[in-house]
Amino acid sequence: MAPTFAEATAITATDSHTYTANFNTEWCVGSVPHGGVVTSVFLRVAATHFRTTLAAQNQPHTISLHIEFLRRTQEGPATLVVRDIKLGRQTSTIHVALSQDGREEIVGYITQSNVDTETGLSLKTLWSLDPPPPSPPADFAVLLAGGKEPRWVELTNKPFPKFRKIAHRVRTFLPRDGQVLPGLADEWVRLDSGERFTNESVGFVCDHFPSIIDGLWRKAEGNKSPPPFWFPTVVLNLDVKKVLPPEGVEWLFVRVRTKSVKNGRMDLEVVVLDETGEVVALSHHIALIVGAERNMAARRNGETKI
Structure with a gap:
């Protein structure tokens, strides 16, 4: 049985600035832990660090994250070491480095604040998703009951499911009309x-x-199915706009868009909304586009290069 998300992203403190995690195969793409799982582990480290070691800062909320994926990670244990870079009254920033088998593989900076006590100018903007998604929002009760929702349909024929094992951990609902x-x-x-x-x-x-590549490939190649690609993240930035309630939320909306796919590299712009249409987070990625065999290739001389 696959571990829950909470189990898959669990961390343990070994001292005031060192934490451990364990990446499970069921939350991987091929043999590599999913980048979003790794990102959530970094966020859990920050939350724990500011709840314990840096509790006096009273800054429980991540407002910004920047991660560089230096080398390919692997299933199994990982160590995350924190350095307190800047401790301030309004925001504080830590550096987190993830290592496996003595290799530093991912590094990141995380900035914390206290959203509940923030003050300052707030204005409504005219921003909205353009083009707009299917509206009104999905009828979640119908979707969960397996009924026919007029605008959204569950993705059940997931591409390369043995390779993209992570897809089994999430239920995904796409626009019925494409x-x-x-x-x-x-x-x-x-x-x-x-x-x-x-x-x-x-x-x-x-x-x-x-x-995103699947749809662009089919358009360019006369609806032919694409080969199995792997999209390793090089850089991921996260800008958190809203604190979700302590009990969490069951559903989130995601829009992702690319502006350029060139020479095996692409950008990704991600917008995350809640059920009310309020912005929860914005994210920007740089990702590579390589054959799936690169994911599964044996590591040479102990290296874990992408």
């Missing part, structure tokens, strides 16, 4: 376990979406 534009994907997501999304799991949500 995506509104090539290079864009809208979805409603819910964890298959029924667990609720918290701010730590937004790190996972911002990196889980239908393949």
Whole structure:
């Protein structure tokens, strides 16, 4: 039985600035832990560190995260070491480095604040999703009951499911009439376990979406199916706009869009909304596009390069 999301992203403190995690195969793409799972582990480290070691800062909320994926990670144990970079009255920033088998593989900066006590200018903008997604929002009761929702349908024929094992951990609902534009994907997501999304799991949500490349490939190649690609993240940035309730939320909406796919590299712009249409988080990625065999290739001389 696959571990829950909470179990898959659990961390343990070994001292005031060191934490351990364990990446499970069921939350991987091929042999590599899913980037969103890793991001959520970083967020859990920050939340725990500011609840314990840095409790006096009273800054429980991540407002910004920047992660660099230096090397390919693997299933199994990992160690995360924290350095307190800047401790301030309004915001504080930590550096987190993840290592496996003595290799530093991922590094990141995380900035914390206290959203509940923030003050300052607030203005309404005229921003909205353009083009708009199917409206009104999905009837979640119908979707969960397996009924026919007029605007949204569950993705059941998931591509390369043995390779993209992570897809089994999430229920994904796509526009019934197809995506509104090539290079864009809208979805409603819910964890298959029924667990609720918290701010730590937004790190996972911002990196889980239908393949943008699949749709663009089919358009360019006369609807031919694409080969199995792997999309390793190089850089992931997260800007958290809203604190989710302590009990979490069951559903989140995600829009992802790419502006350029060139020379095996692409950008991804991600918007995460809640059921009310309020922005929860914004994310930007740089990702590579490589053959799936690169994911499964044996490591040479102990290296874990992508």
